[in-house]
Amino acid sequence: MPHALVTVDTVKPEFYEELYLVGKIPLTQCIVANQFSYCLYIPRRYQSLRALVFIVIVHGSGRDSCNLRDSFVDLAERQGCAILCPLFPRLPQDPYDLSNYKTISYQNSRYDLILLAMINEVTIRYPRIQCEKFLLYGFSGGGQFVHRFAYLHPGNLCGLAIGAPGTITLPDPQLEFPSGIKDIEEVFGVVLDWEALKKVPTMFIAGQEDTDDFHAIARGRAPPLSLGEGGRYGGTVRLEKAWSAFGSTSHFVAVSKAAHDESRLIPFVKEFFEQVLSHRHGDQAAL
DSSP states (O other), X not given: OOOOOOOGGXXXXXXXXXTTSSEEEEEEEOSSSTTOEEEEEEOTTGGGOSOEEEEEEEOOTTOOHHHHHHHXXXXXXXXXXXXXXXXXXXXXXXXXXXXXXXXXXXTTEEHHHHHHHHHHHHHHHOTTEEXXXXXXXXXXXXXXXHHHHHHHOGXXXXXXXXXXXXXXXXXXXXXXXXXXXXXXXXXXXXXXXXXHHHTSOEEEEEETTOOOOHHHHHTTOOTTTSOOTTHHHHHHHHHHHHHHHTTOSEEEEXXXXXXXXXXXXXXXXXXXXXXXXXXXXXXXXHO
C-alpha cells in the first residue's frame, strides 16, 4: 500500500489557505486507525515559522473537538503553535458508552497509541511541527484521559493541564488500575517513569462549585471509580495533592463561582500554557 502522507512542502504556500492546509483544518481520518479522526489548527504564518509546538486538546463526553480547537486559536496564532484535537467517537458495539477512551484501553483499542499515531501523521505532513514534546489538556472525560496518558508517556509532554476529571487514577501502588497504578506495567506494558513525570509542569484545575455527584450516579459508578466527597472538585484536589506528594511540578487552580463549565476554565489553561511556552522559549534562547 503506498504511503498516503504527503508533506505540505510540496505545495506552493500561496495555495495553503485555499486547500485548507492552514487555519482551521476539517476533520481528518486517522490513517493508522481509520475509525478515528482529528481536527487541526495550523497558524496561517506556518511557512514563516521555524518550529511549532503542538497543543493537544482531548474532548470530554460531548466530543466537541472542533469547538475546543476554536477556543485555542488565539493562543496558537500568538505563540506560533499547532493544535490537534482527536475525535474518539462512541463505538457501534456499545452506542450508550461515553467513556471508552477515558481509561486509555477499551475493546482492543489503545487510545494513547492512537493519539500518538495522529501526532506522527501530522508531523509528517507539517515538518515544522515539533512532535518530541507537546502540551496536553483535557477537561472532564478529557481530564481522565490526559492524566492517565501522562503516567504512560511523561517523556512526550512539555506541559499538562488536567481539568475536573470525573474519575481519577491515584499514584497509589496499592490500588489496581484505573484506581491506582499497582498493575500499570502489566496492563499497558509500560514502566512508569517517575522522574520524567516529576519534570512535567502540571496544572490541575476545577470549578469551586463542581461538587455534585449526579454524573457518577447517572453513570452507575461505585467506589473506587466514584470520586467521593466533593465531586469533581474534590477529586481534582485529591489527585493534585497525591502528585505533589511524590514531587510533581504541579499546582492547583480553583475557579471561583464556576461549576462543571469548561468555558470558565479555558482562560486559565491558556494562561498556563503561555507561561510554559515562555519558559521553553527562554531555555532554548539560552542554548
